[in-house]
Amino acid sequence: MEKLLFITSNQNKIKEIKTIIGDRVDLVGLKDIDWNTEIPETTGTIKGNALQKADTVFDVVGMNCFSEDTGLEVFALDGAPGVDTAIYAGDHRSNQDNMDLLLKNLENKKDRSAQFKTVIALKYNDQTHYFEGIAKGHIADNQMGTKGFGYDPIFIPDNFSLSFAQLTPQEKNQISHRAKAVAQLIDFLKTV
Ligand code: ITT
Numbered sequence: 001m002e003k004l005l006f007i008t009s010n011q012n013k014i015k016e017i018k019t020i021i022g023d024r025v026d027l028v029g030l031k032d033i034d035w036n037t038e039i040p041e042t043t044g045t046i047k048g049n050a051l052q053k054a055d056t057v058f059d060v061v062g063m064n065c066f067s068e069d070t071g072l073e074v075f076a077l078d079g080a081p082g083v084d085t086a087i088y089a090g091d092h093r094s095n096q097d098n099m100d101l102l103l104k105n106l107e108n109k110k111d112r113s114a115q116f117k118t119v120i121a122l123k124y125n126d127q128t129h130y131f132e133g134i135a136k137g138h139i140a141d142n143q144m145g146t147k148g149f150g151y152d153p154i155f156i157p158d159n160f161s162l163s164f165a166q167l168t169p170q171e172k173n174q175i176s177h178r179a180k181a182v183a184q185l186i187d188f189l190k191t192v
Contacts, residue, residue: 001023001025001026002025002026002064003025003026003028003063003064004025004026004027004028004064004065004066004189005028005029005030005033005057005061005063005064005065005066006027006028006029006030006065006066006067006068007030007039007053007054007057007065007066007067007068008029008030008067008068009029009030009031009035010149011029011031012148012149012150013068013178014027014029016169016172016173016176016178016179017068017178017182019169019170019173020173020178020179020182020183020186021182021185021186024186024189025189030057033061035057035061039052039053039056039057040052040056041053041069044083045083046069046070046071046082046083046117046119047069047119047121047130047132049069049083050067050068050069050119050120050121050130051067051121051128051130053067053069053121054066054067054121054122054123054128055123058123064122064123064124064125065122065123066120066121066122066123066124066185067120067121068118068119068120068121068178068181069083069118069119069121070085070116070117070118070119070177070178071083071084071085071116071117072085072102072114072115072116072117072151072155073114073115073116073117074102074106074112074113074114074139075111075113075114076106076109076110076111076112076113077105077106077109080105081098081102085098085150085151086098088101088102089101095149095150095151098150098151099143099151099153099154102139102151102154103139103141103142103154106139112138112139112140113136113137113138114136114137114138114139114155115134115135115136115137115177116134116135116137116151116155116176116177116178117132117133117134117177118132118133118134118177118178118180118181119131119132119181120132120181120182120184120185122185122188124188124192125192129188131181131182131184131185131188132180132181132184133176133177133178133179133180133181133182133183133184134177134180135155135157135175135176135177135180136157136158137155137156137157137158137160138155138156138158139154139155139156140153140154140155140156140163142154143163143165144156144162144163144165144166145162145163145164145165145166145167146165147164147165147166147167147168147169147172148164148165148167148169148172151164152164152165152172153165157175157176164176
């Protein structure tokens with residue numbers, strides 16, 4: 001089975017993508033290759049950061065690999081937190097503080113519409129490919145549910161009244177930004 005490196009230190013992402021991708025490829029993460037160096041994410045865009053992560057690691061390990069960058073874009077906040085989603089409330093990357101700050105910043109806003117955007121950058125046999133997935137929805141008034149990770153407790157996808165954190169992993173995987181981007185990645189892998 002072909003080995004494909006998923007450039008992430010977020011074990012939740014690995015778990016989600018492994019469920020979607022199945023045993024089509026042997027997916028390994030940064031932990032599996034003992035990667036301990038911080039990878040810069042400094043381009044200012046989600047797509048740019050995805051490529052930056054892929055380039056940084058590919059230059060060292062030289063194996064087929066992909067990275068993924070995700071941002072939550074809130075329309076009433078001009079697309080924030082966007083590329084800063086992980087560090088919205090500071091470099092300590094606390095999911096709780098990030099959600100608290102977002103709810104506070106939306107306190108007097110009528111429009112709570114938002115979207116998660118995932119961009120995957122794949123380095124495959126010396127070529128770079130991009131896959132993008134978007135999940136539209138809105139920000140809840142309060143946290144709801146405990147499943148998932150990150151901002152899941154405050155994101156309600158379109159056509160649902162439950163947050164991502166109240167859905168089962170299987171339900172989230174049918175409609176999520178990441179699942180849509182991964183579906184395109186899988187389609188591509190089927191063609192090579
Ligand atoms: P890597 O860069 O190592 O992949 P990370 O957790 O730093 O992991 P991102 O920069 O893509 O990943 O994270 C952006 C933020 O968005 C971070 O706060 C995540 O918790 C959050 N996030 C990403 N995917 C999410 C999802 O499906 N549901 C809720 N929050 C999510």
